[in-house]
Amino acid sequence: xxxxxxxxxxxxxxxxxxxxxxxxxxxxxxxxxxxxxxxxxxxxxxxxxxxxxxxxxxxxxxxxxxxxxxxxxxxxxxxxxxxxxxxxxxxxxxxxxxxxxxxxxxxxxxxxxxxxxxxxxxxxxxxxxxxxxxxxxxxxxxxxxxxxxxxxxxxxxxxxxxxxxxxxxxxxxxxxxxxxxxxxxxxxxxxxxxxxxxxxxxxxxxxxxxxxxxxxxxxxxxxxxxxxxxxxxxxxxxxxxxxxxxxxxxxxxxxxxxxxxxxxxxxxxxxxxxxxxxxxxxxxxxxxxxxxxxxxxxxxxxxx
Amino acid sequence: xxxxxxxxxxxxxxxxxxxxxxxxxxxxxxxxxxxxxxxxxxxxxxxxxxxxxxxxxxxxxxxxxxxxxxxxxxxxxxxxxxxxxxxxxxxxxxxxxxxxxxxxxxxxxxxxxxxxxxxxxxxxxxxxxxxxxxxxxxxxxxxxxxxxxxxxxxxxxxxxxxxxxxxxxxxxxxxxxxxxxxxxxxxxxxxxxxxxxxxxxxxxxxxxxxxxxxxxxxxxxxxxxxxxxxxxxxxxxxxxxxxxxxxxxxxxxxxxxxxxxxxxxxxxxxxxxxxxxxxxxxxxxxxxxxxxxxxxxxxxxxxxxxxxxxxxxxxxxxxxxxxxxxxxxxxxxxxxxxxxxxxxxxxxxxxxxxxxxxxxxxxxxxxxxxxxxxxxxxxxxxxxxxxxxxxxxxxxxxxxxxxxxxx
Numbered sequence: 001x002x003x004x005x006x007x008x009x010x011x012x013x014x015x016x017x018x019x020x021x022x023x024x025x026x027x028x029x030x031x032x033x034x035x036x037x038x039x040x041x042x043x044x045x046x047x048x049x050x051x052x053x054x055x056x057x058x059x060x061x062x063x064x065x066x067x068x069x070x071x072x073x074x075x076x077x078x079x080x081x082x083x084x085x086x087x088x089x090x091x092x093x094x095x096x097x098x099x100x101x102x103x104x105x106x107x108x109x110x111x112x113x114x115x116x117x118x119x120x121x122x123x124x125x126x127x128x129x130x131x132x133x134x135x136x137x138x139x140x141x142x143x144x145x146x147x148x149x150x151x152x153x154x155x156x157x158x159x160x161x162x163x164x165x166x167x168x169x170x171x172x173x174x175x176x177x178x179x180x181x182x183x184x185x186x187x188x189x190x191x192x193x194x195x196x197x198x199x200x201x202x203x204x205x206x207x208x209x210x211x212x213x214x215x216x217x218x219x220x221x222x223x224x225x226x227x228x229x230x231x232x233x234x235x236x237x238x239x240x241x242x243x244x245x246x247x248x249x250x251x252x253x254x255x256x257x258x259x260x261x262x263x264x265x266x267x268x269x270x271x272x273x274x275x276x277x278x279x280x281x282x283x284x285x286x287x288x289x290x291x292x293x294x295x296x297x298x299x300x301x302x303x304x
Numbered sequence: 305x306x307x308x309x310x311x312x313x314x315x316x317x318x319x320x321x322x323x324x325x326x327x328x329x330x331x332x333x334x335x336x337x338x339x340x341x342x343x344x345x346x347x348x349x350x351x352x353x354x355x356x357x358x359x360x361x362x363x364x365x366x367x368x369x370x371x372x373x374x375x376x377x378x379x380x381x382x383x384x385x386x387x388x389x390x391x392x393x394x395x396x397x398x399x400x401x402x403x404x405x406x407x408x409x410x411x412x413x414x415x416x417x418x419x420x421x422x423x424x425x426x427x428x429x430x431x432x433x434x435x436x437x438x439x440x441x442x443x444x445x446x447x448x449x450x451x452x453x454x455x456x457x458x459x460x461x462x463x464x465x466x467x468x469x470x471x472x473x474x475x476x477x478x479x480x481x482x483x484x485x486x487x488x489x490x491x492x493x494x495x496x497x498x499x500x501x502x503x504x505x506x507x508x509x510x511x512x513x514x515x516x517x518x519x520x521x522x523x524x525x526x527x528x529x530x531x532x533x534x535x536x537x538x539x540x541x542x543x544x545x546x547x548x549x550x551x552x553x554x555x556x557x558x559x560x561x562x563x564x565x566x567x568x569x570x571x572x573x574x575x576x577x578x579x580x581x582x583x584x585x586x587x588x589x590x591x592x593x594x595x596x597x598x599x600x601x602x603x604x605x606x607x608x609x610x611x612x613x614x615x616x617x618x619x620x621x622x623x624x625x626x627x628x629x630x631x632x633x634x635x636x637x638x639x640x641x642x643x644x645x646x647x648x649x650x651x652x653x654x655x656x657x658x659x660x661x662x663x664x665x666x667x668x669x670x671x672x673x674x675x676x677x678x679x680x681x682x683x684x685x686x687x688x689x690x691x692x693x694x695x696x697x698x699x700x701x702x703x704x705x706x707x708x709x710x711x
Contacts, residue, residue, distance in 0.1 A: 064418055249354055
């Protein structure tokens with residue numbers, strides 16, 4: 001399968017997507033503001049018709065660096081609930097979160113409600129890894145927390161929220177089971193992600209993968225490579241003994257070619273979705289789709 | 305072509321990249337106080353791309369400006385500025401000193417450093433505008449091209465100017481402040497919301513409005529500044545000042561040269577005249593007028609002296625796992641050292657007939673770039689692979705000055 005790179009065209013600083021309901025924010029409907037689009041999708045499933053969910057980060061964006069408008073900042077301050085990822089993910093947004101909390105807005109940082117792992121890479125070792133969503137079990141913990149906080153908003157029908165949460169938990173459990181089964185088909189000694197993606201620590205921990213961090217030679221190296229340029233990556237691939245690596249590269253075909261011709265390593269290159277949902281039809285328009293696409297790419301890549 | 309080397313001081317300090325306790329946003333360019341809407345990585349009209357969109361801005365002697373894409377070798381013309389007297393870059397903009405001041409060329413290519421990973425952006429390249437002043441200009445850059453500031457000191461008029469990077473990213477040259485320092489030698493280096501300004505004897509922190517604060521530290525003959533993800537470093541006659549600004553709290557720390565190595569005590573080490581490193585890396589190389597070079601680890605706050613058999617013209621620390629340091633000698637050879645031992649591990653044949661002021665040596669995590677104005681080419685060197693010349697690139701216009709961008 002040809003990995004798709006979703007062109008992350010950034011077209012504007014303002015990114016409001018109203019997921020539930022279609023009226024302008026305000027009125028009597030409880031207002032929930034969510035920072036990342038992954039959590040926006042999850043919270044929207046739980047809130048259903050009981051609240052209006054505004055997601056600040058639009059599709060194909062970078063959770064670390066997106067910015068919000070003054071209107072969105074003020075919407076946060078008057079929100080009935082703010083849901084953020086936490087653990088340092090929303091760097092550029094933290095000041096607005098702090099301000100909204102100081103203004104009295106109830107806030108839920110998902111990272112505070114899960115068992116946190118630390119990064120293992122050298123440079124960032126010891127700091128908490130915010131990318132918990134790569135493990136659906138941890139997302140279930142987040143659903144529990146979100147359910148209880150939404151149910152506590154005055155005017156919300158707690159039973160309806162409970163039913164939504166039950167239904168979504170069942171979907172997550174089904175996803176989790178699918179992942180267990182898909183990964184079980186991968187020979188155990190091949191359960192290694194040779195990757196320059198930095199978000200798969202939780203998935204690896206949950207499903208028994210090794211993450212082999214690798215520097216992927218860039219375009220200037222691929223333009224005039226030597227065997228020495230490929231030594232680290234080639235030895236990582238050989239040591240992991242995998243038929244596919246999971247890399248973000250602007251020239252994946254050239255990388256495959258160069259690895260074969262310069263290092264004698266035959267390997268496929270596949271890309272995974274990492275930190276943002278996509279537009280509909282691009283492979284990761286919901287959390288469940290994103291996880292299923294990644295699961296399929298990993299299972300196909302390592303089983304072949 | 306290996307030459308024996310000796311390490312004078314502090315082998316322990318070499319290439320020690322702190323492993324623990326680093327966190328995103330700890331650098332001096334910390335932007336917590338920025339108002340809502342400041343470009344912080346994401347910029348209107350920019351696309352996120354999968355890898356550093358590396359390129360070379362070239363400026364010829366007449367001021368014609370072009371951009372060579374290093375990934376596909378496509379060349380584009382960007383327009384014309386005044387005849388260049390000098391060029392500095394932060395890895396996105398080329399700051400070209402001319403008789404009119406400093407002309408800012410925006411390559412539209414940059415990398416955003418999140419410590420544990422990076423994001424890469426591409427937008428349209430353009431000539432953004434002119435910072436008027438009487439040159440020559442000394443430029444000091446920060447960590448992020450989309451936030452924080454860039455310092456311009458005009459030696460001709462003795463003015464210190466602080467540019468707003470967020471405005472630059474929007475294509476507008478906006479000055480946060482312009483103050484009269486009244487000295488011919490000087491430096492203005494961005495720090496937090498303000499800047500460190502040299503008055504000849506000391507460094508004084510000026511706030512965002514340009515007002516001098518009481519935060520000051522002695523630093524005679526300030527020369528050379530560099531921003532790493534840990535701190536801003538400014539060279540002084542007796543060592544360096546490391547400066548950090550966290551949530552508006554400015555700290556200035558003096559890191560003296562090790563005993564017996566300073567310029568005032570008759571030893572042959574010499575003060576730093578320029579710092580250079582792979583963008584953002586905590587260990588930086590310091591050029592001196594004597595033989596050898598300094599390494600300053602801004603995280604461990606330690607100097608290491610590496611001796612060489614002759615004086616160097618340029619020296620840049622890669623600060624990678626192998627501690628590569630890439631240098632240019634007076635014979636036009638690129639020489640590669642390891643920080644750990646100070647040993648020379650590879651060298652090229654002479655690549656330049658003459659090392660003029662317009663020659664620059666830049667490194668990224670894979671290659672080094674050296675412009676050869678007289679031959680009209682840029683040498684791309686695989687410093688980790690036996691100093692192999694990987695490509696010899698022709699730029700249009702000719703590379704009288706170059707800036708490697710996309711970093």
